[in-house]
Amino acid sequence: GINKNEPKSHWYTLNPKTGELLKSKEFPFMKMDDPASDGQGNLYAPVLIDKLLLKLDAKTLEEKHRWSVGCLIAKVRYLEDVKRIIGACRGDNAQVFVFDPATGTKTAQVPIGDGIDGIAIDHKRKRIITSDGVAGNLSVIAMNGVDQLEYLGLVNTSVGSRMMDM
Numbered sequence: 001g002i003n004k005n006e007p008k009s010h011w012y013t014l015n016p017k018t019g020e021l022l023k024s025k026e027f028p029f030m031k032m033d034d035p036a037s038d039g040q041g042n043l044y045a046p047v048l049i050d051k052l053l054l055k056l057d058a059k060t061l062e063e064k065h066r067w068s069v070g071c072l073i074a075k076v077r078y079l080e081d082v083k084r085i086i087g088a089c090r091g092d093n094a095q096v097f098v099f100d101p102a103t104g105t106k107t108a109q110v111p112i113g114d115g116i117d118g119i120a121i122d123h124k125r126k127r128i129i130t131s132d133g134v135a136g137n138l139s140v141i142a143m144n145g146v147d148q149l150e151y152l153g154l155v156n157t158s159v160g161s162r163m164m165d166m
Helices: none
Strands: 009-014 021-027 042-047 052-057 063-068 072-079 084-090 095-100 105-111 116-122 127-132 137-145 148-156
Touching: 042 072, 052 072, 072 116, 084 116, 095 148, 105 148
Parallel strands: none
Antiparallel strands: 009 021, 042 052, 052 063, 072 084, 084 095, 095 105, 116 127, 127 137, 137 148
């Protein structure tokens, strides 16, 4: 469980061929979700409660940069072709956004249903889909350009529907 008196997240890097532990690191944050790799030795890690996005060295897990994103960021994906991060937040300000790590800015954002628990990107159709378990729907978003998002609508599922993949 989460110890709210001493928030900590533990991360580990492993050798993918041998499974050998390469590095472990403790972060002073209560909740960190899965990172996105840029394939260039960097990880982008969402820090939910603190509303932060961290840039980490993939081998050492040392923090290279930290940005405040203004929302409870839960999911991230890296778009290698345009060097952007797609982020998704839950809570009162539930949204999907485009983030440019070169400038440290959000370049586009659209609202989604509450309770983001999954995100998928259909590169062929240029769509982002989120599973929003609290709201009980899928949010569908068009990527109309590098920094252009268009909210297309909802597909009803059921409250508590959470996981998905494409």
